[in-house]
Ligand SMILES: Cc1cc2nc3c(=O)[nH]c(=O)nc-3n(C[C@H](O)[C@H](O)[C@H](O)COP(=O)(O)OP(=O)(O)OC[C@H]3O[C@@H](n4cnc5c(N)ncnc54)[C@H](O)[C@@H]3O)c2cc1C
Ligand code: SF4
Ligand code: FES
């Protein structure tokens with residue numbers, strides 16, 4: 490089927506099999522390999538992207554059903570040569586990863602966690618980041634990074 | 646994943662027409678469907694995407710009769726709705742404790758109510774024996790790994806648990822569900838939506854083919870403010886319940902005037918314990934009263950190889966939930 494997706498402000502027209510997920514379109518068709526496939530089963534959060542500003546799972550979204558929404562991936566946060574998004578910078582500052590595989594999903598999820606208003610305390614950050622697993626267990630540094638970035642993003 | 650037809654509908658009449666086709670399934674958040682389709686446990690012939698009906702069937706409203714929830718409202722928005730948190734805390738807490746923020750942004754209320762068991766044998770098609778997945782094939786969980794499964798409402802044919810949090814709270818509160826089919830509309834108590842497994846565990850609900858859930862109505866009652874949801878699980882967040890309790894109490898001068906009790910993670914369907922409620926009403930509330938109610942709740946529990954701990958865990962969960970609810974300042 491023919492679909493139109495709006496990803497990081499750009500329209501993409503493509504023909505896909507009806508079974509194709511948004512995650513597979515990003516990675517296999519558009520070369521946007523920042524979003525990761527951890528489980529493909531809705532359990533790990535590595536595929537988290539924003540749809541109309543809300544965090545969702547790319548592996549559980551049919552590409553056909555993602556039409557009409559503004560999709561943002563990790564690649565869309567900062568342009569070439571532009572400064573990093575405060576959340577990206579905070580992850581760097583705090584070394585909030587080891588292997589880095591979960592990191593794009595963590596960062597997309599963390600941005601939404603802040604904009605939703607669910608990052609008021611460290612406990613709340615832990616609870617509302619629990620949909621993103623990190624096999625390297627960088628959790629304490631991820632919490633610190635989110636706490637730093639929320640201030641830079643203008644949230645209390 | 647097997648291929649399927651795909652229809653994106655824009656109004657209820659179109660949805661009902663497409664939804665009546667044999668093999669068609671409504672597709673709301675899709676998080677149950679894609680999960681089980683990837684595992685080849687479900688093989689819908691067609692998906693009818695009802696996401697666009699959210700404008701008509703997604704409202705949350707509070708009035709003198711109670712709380713009215715559109716079936717397509719998303720879990721996250723209802724969990725964060727101030728009126729829900731203030732007047733029906735048990736519902737907000739059940740939603741917040743379920744799944745992950747990403748899943749709650751995608752998932753609809755109807756979808757979460759209709760979610761399917763997490764029984765590992767049901768989810769893994771390399772096991773032949775599962776009466777729910779292939780009727781008449783047997784039950785691999787009986788005599789197998791069944792720690793997560795149910796002890797209330799089970800049968801010799803299936804001991805699967807109903808895993809959802811939200812329906813457990815809804816059913817406790819005496820919620821009514823609105824349904825729409827091609828022949829018209831009807832309402833029924835949510836308690837009558839899910840069926841016990843009996844000898845047909847593959848038939849999970851009383852929905853008629855193509856029937857669409859349009860709304861849930863939670864009545865107004867004096868016990869709603871003093872309500873909470875307590876969920877016990879293997880890890881603190883983002884895990885299904887091993888045992889949970891949804892409780893609502895009307896306490897007047899230390900005496901229980903009304904009680905509503907739901908149990909999750911331990912039963913074959915969203916479970917309201919009328920027996921536990923009856924044991925409390927009219928009694929002076931104290932720890933002994935809570936324990937007596939919990940004993941009633943699990944009186945008919947049936948345990949298997951690995952579920953021996955569940956009645957005790959369930960009782961303690963309910964006792965703690967009742968004590969916590971009684972201690973709330975409302
Ligand atoms: C990793 C993971 C962890 C989870 N943890 C929890 C948890 O801790 N607690 C919990 O409660 N849940 C949990 N869930 C389940 C989650 O709540 C459900 O996946 C979700 O709520 C389903 O909603 P949906 O809209 O995506 O459903 P869909 O997949 O769209 O639909 C589910 C079913 O309902 C039918 N349907 C949908 N809408 C209607 C309608 N209006 N009328 C008639 N039929 C309809 C569909 O045809 C389908 O058969 C978890 C899920 C995952 C993947
Ligand atoms: S408990 Fe039910 S779902 Fe699990 S294997 Fe047995 S029949 Fe299937
Ligand atoms: S890849 Fe989507 S949740 Fe794991």
Ligand code: FES
Pocket residue numbers: 585586587588589590591592622623624625626627
């Ligand atoms: S940094 Fe390795 S999985 Fe998170």
